[in-house]
Amino acid sequence: MHPRKKRLVIRTVIILLLAAAIGFTIYQIFNKDKTVATGDKAPDFVLTDVNGHQVKLSDFKGKAVMLNFWATWCDPCKKEMPYIENVYKTLNKKKIVILAVNIGESQFAVQNFMDKYHIDFPIVMDKNRDVTDAYHIGPIPTTFFINKDGEIEEKVVGSMPSEKYIRQKLSEIEP
Amino acid sequence: MSMVKISSICLLAAFILYTLATIIFTVAVTGKKFRNKSGENAGKWIGRFGFIVTIIGFIAQMGYFFARWSAEGHVPVSNLFEYTTFFSMMMVFAFMIIYIIYRNNGVGVLTLPIAVVIIAYASVFPHEVEPLIPALQSNWLKVHVTTVALGEGILSLSAATGLVYLLRVVDQSKPSKKTFWLEFVMYSITVMIAFVIISFSFQAAHYNEKFKWINEKGNEAVLVYHMPAIAGPYEGEKISGGFGPLFPSPSWMNGVEAPRKFNTVIWSLLGGVVLYWIIRLILRQRISAALQKILKGVNPPLMDEISYRSVAIGFPIFTLGGLVFAAIWAQQAWTRFWGWDPKEVWALITFLFYAAYLHFRLSRGWHGEKSAWLSVIGFVIIMFNLVFVNLVIAGLHSYA
Amino acid sequence: MSQDIVCDCGHKNPEGTILCEACGKPLKDDETKPILNMRYEGSARRSQTYKKTPIDKIWNFFSSVKVGITLIILVLIAVAIGTIFPQDVYIPANADPETFYKDQYGILGEWYKALGFDHLYNSWWFVILLGLLGLSIIVASIDRFVPLHRALKNQKVTRHDRFMKKQRLFGVTLSNSPEKQLEMAAKALKEKRYRVKEEDGNLFAEKGRFSRWGPYVNHIGLIIVLIGGMLRFFPGMYTNEVLWLHEGETASVPGTHDQYYLTNHQFIFQTYDPDDKKYKEALKDAGGAIAKNYQSNVTLYKAEGHPILGEEPKLKKVKNAGVRVNHPLKFDHYQLFQSDYRLGELYKMNFKLIDKRNNQPHGEISVNLFNPKRLYHLGKGFRIKLLDYFPDFYFNKKGEPASKSDNPNNPAFIFKMYSPDHPKGETNFIAIKKNLEPLGKNDYKMVLSGLKTRNVSGFVVKRDFTIWIVFAGAIIFLIGVAQGMYWNHRRIWLKRKGDDIWMSALTNKNWYGLKKDLHYLTGESGLSEPVDRLEEKIYRQERGMKA
DSSP, X not given: OOHHHHHHHHHHHHHHHHHHHHXXXXXXXXXXXXXXXXXXXXXXXXXXXXXXXXXXXXXXXXXXXXXXXXXXXXXXXXXXXXXXXXXXHTOOTTTEEEEEEEESOOHHHHHHHHHHHTOOSOEEEEXXXXXXXXXXXXXXXXXXXXXXXXXXXXXXXXXXXXXXXXXXXXXXXXO | OOHHHHHHHHHHHXXXXXXXXXXXXXXXXXXXXXXXXXXXXXXXXXXXXXXXXXXXXXXXXXHHHHHHHHHHSSOSOSSHHHHHHHHHHHHHHHHHHHHHHHOOSHHHHHHHHHHHHHHHHHHTSOOOOOOOOGGGOSTHHHHHHHHHHHHHHHHHHHHHHHHHHHHHHSOOSSOOHHHHHHHHHHHHHHHHHHHHXXXXXXXXXXXXXXXXXXXXXXXXXXXXXXSOOSEEOTTOEEOSOSSOOSEEOOXXXXXXXXXXXXXXXXXXHHHHHHHHHHHHHHHTSOHHHHHHHHGGGSOHHHHHHHHHHXXXXXXXXXXXXXXXXXXXXXXXXXXXXXXXXXXXHHHHHHHHHHHHHHHHHHHXXXXXXXXXXXXXXXXXXXXXXXXXXXXXXXXXXXXX | OOOOEEOTTSOEEOTTOSBOTTTOOBSSOOTTOSSOOOGGGGOOOGGGSOOOXXXXXXHHHHHOHHHHHHHHHHHHHHHHHTTTSOOGGGSOTTSOHHHHHHHHHHHHHHHHHHTTGGGGGGSHHHHHHHHHHHHHHHHHHHHHHHHHHHHHHTOOSSOOHHHHHTXXXXXXXXXXXXXXXXXXXXXXXXXXXXXXXXETXXXXXXXXXXXXXXXXHHHHHHHHHHHHHHHTTSTTTEEEEEEEEETTOEEEOTTSTTSEEEEEEEEEEEEOOTTOTTTHHHHHHHTSOOEEEEEEEEEEEEESSOOOBTSOOOEEEEEEEEEXXXXXXXXTTEEEEEEEEEEEEEEEEEEEEEETTTTEXXXXXXXXXXXXXXXXXXXXXXXXXXXXXXXXXXXXXXXXXXXXXXXXXXXXXXXXXXXXXXXXXXXXXXXXXXXXXXXXXXXXXXEEEEEEEEEEEEEEEEEETHHHHHHHHHHHHHHHHHHHHHSOOEEEEEEEETTEEEEEEEESSOHHHHHHHHHHHHHHHOOOOOEEHHHHHHHHHHTTOOO
8 A cells, every 4th residue: 555545544543443432432421321221121030929939020921011110118109009909900811910029128018018008919029129220220110011022112110190001001012 | 755756856856957958058059150160060068068967857857757657656647747747858858869960059959948848837737646547557558658759759859940940040130920920939938937937826825716617517516716717617606705707718618627727828828928028128129039149050951950850750750659559549448549539630630730841841842941930830739739639628638 | 745855965854854864964954043953853743744634634633742732731620620619429418419519609619510520520521632632642652753763763873064063062072093082982982881883983872762762652551541441431341339238138249240149247337545545635636536447247158050130049158358448358350348337227126015004014025127027926915916117207298107218217116015905906106206096095005125226338349340451551651651751862973074073962851961971981082071052051141251
C-alpha cells in the first residue's frame, strides 16, 4: 500500500476506535440499571409454599404463568389481592398458573395474611430474597406475565387496577 | 523524661537550627555576584557551614519523629500536626539532596524559612498522642503517607527555587503585574506567620467563646472558639461572653467545625495585612524588592534548572505515593481504589497540574519565568490540599 | 505530493523538518536566535506536513500539545469544581438528590446539579473529555515518536558548523596536537560511559538516549489506565454488591451467582480504653469513644453443584475468618469487606403472662421478631396465641393497626391469652409503651420482660478484574516517567577545523550534570571548557556588556 494511504487507514482506525470506546462507555453508563425486561427468559427458581411444598417455575412449562411479587405490609399489594383471588377462582388451571412470591417474610406473616384475605392461590416464600434479587424487583407489587415458553411477555409495576385488567393480560399469554 | 517531651524538645531544636541556617545562607548569598572572575560559586564556605547546621537541624527533627513514633506506637503522620511537620522534614530532606548535587546556597535562602513557617503552622494544631481508627491501622499508612510527603516536599522545593528565580529576575524598578503577584506571594507567607502568632497569642491567653449551633452532622452542638468571633456559626447562638460575632459564616461550609476555622482564616488574613505592612514600612520598599537585593548572587539559569529538576524528581514520587500507593490502600480500607473523595481528587489535580507543567516546559518551551510561576502555583495547590481540603471540604480524609 | 528537503550533506528530510536529521544544519532557522531550539530534534511533526481529508484534520487537531494541555486543564478544572459540593454518592442517604443541592447550597447548588457536577464522573461530558484526552495522548505520541525516532537514528557524527555554533554549550580549542587531544577526549568520554563514534577525525559521544522514550512509555501506561477505567463498564468485569447480614444468619453472597454463602457469627465493635495511658488526653478531647476495631467473625461456604435459584444448597465450608477493616476476606477473585454495621437491632422480645388480680406471673414467652410462632404453650392450661404481628407498627388511614415494612423498627402484637379461667381467651394489644385491651377488660396481661438484640454487619462484595489492568498501566506509567525524568540524554560533538577543535554539548535536562562531564573531559584532554551561552548572556546583560 502507498505509505500515505496506509497512514490514512491507521489514523482512521485509531480515531474510530476511540470514538467507539467513548460511545460504548456512555451507552453503558446510561443503561447500567439491570432489569429483567420483556422478552427475557424468566429466571428459574425453586421455592417453598406455606405448606412446605416445593414449587419450581420450570415445572409449569407449556402453561402461561402470572408471577406476582408482594409483601404483607405493602398497601398496593393488598389492594390487588382480591382481584387476583377472584380471577384465580375461575381460571383454566390447565393452561394458566398464578403464583405469588412473598418477599422475605415469615411463615406466620404470610399464613396470617392468607387467612385474613382468604387467599387460595399458591404463595411461595422467598426467605433470602434471592429470587427477588434475580428478578431485580424495585417497587412492589410487580407482576410478570410469562408465556408457555418461559419468556416474559409483560411486566407490570404497581397495583393492577381491576379483575378485568388481569383477565385481559392473562388472555394475551394464554397458550 | 517522657518520649513525648523529648520529641517536642527535638522539634524545637530543629526549628531553631533551621532558622539559624536560614540566616547563614542569607549571609552566604548577600551582595555576591553569582560568579567571580574564576567562575567560582559565591559564598562557598559560609554556605557549607549553613548546610552543616541544616544537617544538625534535620537530625534533631528525626529525633522528634522517632521519639514520637516510640511514644505513640505508630508512625507519627496521622493527624494534621504530625503530617505537616513531617512534610516540612521532607522538604528539608529534599533540600539536602539538591544541595549535595548542586552545592548552591540560593536554594536554602527560601526553602529553609518556608520549612520553618510550616513547622510553626503545624504546631498550632492539637499535639495529643492519638490512637489510630481502624481504617488507618495498616502498614500502608507508613508507605503511602511518607511517600506523598516526600514527593510534595520535593515539589515544594521546586516552588521555593522558582520563587528565588522570580525574585532574582523580575524587574523591581517599577510596579507591574509581576511585582504585584510576587508581593501577593509574600503577603501569603505573612498570612501564615500571622496565623501562627495570633493562634499562639490567644492560646496563651486561654481565650474562648462558646456557641450553640447545628453541626455538620445536623446535630445540635456547642462550638468553642479560641479566637474572638468575627464570623459566628450559621444560625448560631452565643452562650458565653466575648467579642462579636460581626456576621455569620455561610451555610454551605460543611467541614468539621467549619465556622471556627473560617473565623481563624479571617483573623489570619487580617493579621497578614498588618504584618505585611509593618515589614513593608520598615523596609520602605516592596518585600520582594528587598529580597532581590539579597538574591543578586544567585545564578538564574541554575535556579531554573533546579526548579525543573525538583519537579522531574518529585513528580514520579508524588504519583507513586499520592496515586498508586493511595489507590492500593484505598482498595483495602475503603473497598475501592478510587472513589472521588475530595482529597483523592486534589491529589489528582496536583498530578494533572504538574503534568501540564511538564508539557508546557518540554513541548511548548516554557522555561525561566513562566515555568517558575507555574511551580509557585503548584505549591499553592499542594497547600490547598493540605489546608483547605482538610479543614473546609468534608471527606474521608478529614481526620488528617 | 509532499516534498522532501535535501540537505547539503545529501540527506533527504521529510517536509517540515527544521534541522537536518543527519548533520543538523538549520533548514528553517530564525537567524536572530543565538541558541537553537532542539525540541524534538527539529524533526517534522508528521501531521504538519499535509492537511487533506477530514480524518487528517481531526488528527492534526489532536496532535497539538496545545490541545493536549487544554484538555488536561479542562479535566483539572472540572474535577476541582466537582469537589466544591459533595458528589451524589456522598450526600446523606435519606436526602433526595433532586432537591438536596438546591436546598443546601441555593442557586449555585442548582447549577451544580443541572450541569451534572453532582455525578461528574458518570456524566457524559466528562467521559467525552477523558476520551478526547486519550485520543490526544495517542495521536500526539505517535506524531512525535516516529519522527523523533528517525531523527535520533539518522544522526551523523559530523555536524554542520552552524549547528555546532548555535548550541547552548559551545567552545573552541586552539590545539597543537588535535589528534592526540581527540584521542584522549574519546578515552575520557568512554570512561564516563558515553557511546563514542568517530568519523573523519570528528567525535560524537552520546548517552542516555533511552530516556527520550520515557514520555512515550508513560503515555502508553496512561492509555492502559484509561482502558481499565472503561472496561469497568463491560459486563462481568466489575462486581460491587452490598450484603447486610444479621448475627447468626446465613445468606448467599451477592454477585457470586449463589456459589458462595456466608454466615455471620458475631459482629465486634471495640473502642479504645479511655484510661489508656498513652491516649488519655486525646480520648478526653475527642469527647467520646474512638473506634479501635470493627470485625465480623464469619464462615464462608461454597455451594455444591449448581443449585437452582431459591433452592437450599448443600454447603461446604471453605473457611472461618475475622473480616476487619483493612483486612478483607479474599476468595476466588472476590473480596469481602467489613464496611458498615448497625448495633443492637431488636431480635427477640420476651413477655410474661401476668394475672392482674394478684400480679402472679404464669410463665414467659420469647417471640422471634423475624420468625414468630403462632402458639406458645406455658403449661398448666396457659397458652398464648399470636393473632397478629406488626413489625413496623402504625395506624393506617382507616385507623387500623398496620405495618410500614417488615423491619422490626416498632413491633406491635395482638395476643390471645388462654387460661384455665378464660378458656375462650382474652385479647391484648401490645406495642412499645402501649398496652391496650381492645375487647373489654381483661384479667390477664402480657408484660414485656426482656429484649434480645443482635448486630448487623454491612459487607461490600467486590470483584474487579480491571484492577490489574489499571495497576499494570500505573506501573508502566511510573517506569516511563522514571525513565524520562531520572535519566538524561547527553550528547557531545567534537569537530576538527584545521588545528581548531570545536566542541558543542547538548542535554535534554540537567545541564549541571552535563557540565560536570565536560569538566572531567576537558581536564583529561586539555581541551578548553565550552561556554554556557545562556548564563553568559545574563552575566553580560547584568554588567551592561554587549551580549
